[in-house]
Amino acid sequence: YPDALFDFIAAQAPSRRRAWDCGTGNGQAAVSLAARFDEVDATDPSAEQIRNATRAPNVAYSIQAAEHTNFPGRCFDAICVAQALHWFRLEEFFTEAQRVAAPGALLAAWGYSWFSVSPEFDAAFRRAILLPVERYWAPNNQLLWNAYAGVRFPFDRLATPDFAISMDWTLAQLLAYVGTWSAVRRCAEAEGPAFLERAGGELAGCWGRAEAARRVIMPLHGVAGHLP
Numbered sequence: 105y106p107d108a109l110f111d112f113i114a115a116q117a118p119s120r121r122r123a124w125d126c127g128t129g130n131g132q133a134a135v136s137l138a139a140r141f142d143e144v145d146a147t148d149p150s151a152e153q154i155r156n157a158t159r160a161p162n163v164a165y166s167i168q169a170a171e172h173t174n175f176p177g178r179c180f181d182a183i184c185v186a187q188a189l190h191w192f193r194l195e196e197f198f199t200e201a202q203r204v205a206a207p208g209a210l211l212a213a214w215g216y217s218w219f220s221v222s223p224e225f226d227a228a229f230r231r232a233i234l235l236p237v238e239r240y241w242a243p244n245n246q247l248l249w250n251a252y253a254g255v256r257f258p259f260d261r262l263a264t265p266d267f268a269i270s271m272d273w274t275l276a277q278l279l280a281y282v283g284t285w286s287a288v289r290r291c292a293e294a295e296g297p298a299f300l301e302r303a304g305g306e307l308a309g310c311w312g313r314a315e316a317a318r319r320v321i322m323p324l325h326g327v328a329g330h331l332p
Contacts, residue, residue: 105133105186109214109267109324114140116262116328117182118208124180126170126197127188131157137184138163145180147173171196175204183331185213189255190247198258205331211259214326215248216269221278221318224310232303233282240287240294251325259329269322275311278320279304 110133114120125134125146130153134146138160147168148154154165168174170185170192183201185192201211218234220226247255273281282288283300292299308314 105136105214105269105324106267107136108265109326110136110140112265112267113137113182113184113210113212113328116210116212116330117141118206118210119181122180122206123182123184124175124204126183126185126201127191128157128165129153129186129188131159131163131165133184133186134158134163134165135160137182141182145175171200173200173204177203178206180204181206181209183209183211185211187215187248189213189215189252190244194255202258202331209331210328211257211331212326212328213252214267214324216322216324217245217249219320219322221320222310225307225318228307228310232306233288236295236299236303237285237287237291240290242286248325252327255327257327257329259331262328262330264326264328267324267326269324271320271322272317273320274317275304275308275314279307 117123120141122143122145123137123141125137125144128134128146128148131146134144135158138144142162144160144163146157146163146165147170148157149167149169151167154167157165170188183205205211221229279300288300311318
């Protein structure tokens, strides 16, 4: 995630004492928050994710669900959710967030969906990957794709800058990332592993040299506001 995102979070928080990274996954957001807050608590319901998460001296990891934690009340200046909000039981999570939020605390949630390389490649990617796997996505993903527009947040939304992830990838790196998508895995299980090979062959024709790195842009969908 871009540094500018975490600079925005730190600037909007009432202080930089303590932050909560909820649904931390591999800990990448927690580590970036740790460069800007004195203490970071990072939680995830998966013991495996917590076991393998990136460490930092001021990040405390724990196995906890988003909806119910053992944190004291009114303790967090920022509550952050990276690529996970659409999997939560939202009403219960918002109740918990309000319980543990310090006065004026910031709640920020964000995620990403599709990426862009070029108009030609993007069109080929839609034909080769997005359309074939469309029926294999979990319904929860639609919340993210709609930029959480249908979610009832317990705050007035702040105007947020446009953020995006930017990487230079080879075609092999891009396909390796796409291969981690749950819908792609389900499609390969249902239709056979040759699905990705066929798609890779089609995409190679509009990539250029396979070993060449190209800029890949992933816009972030985000929402933020100060909790009452």
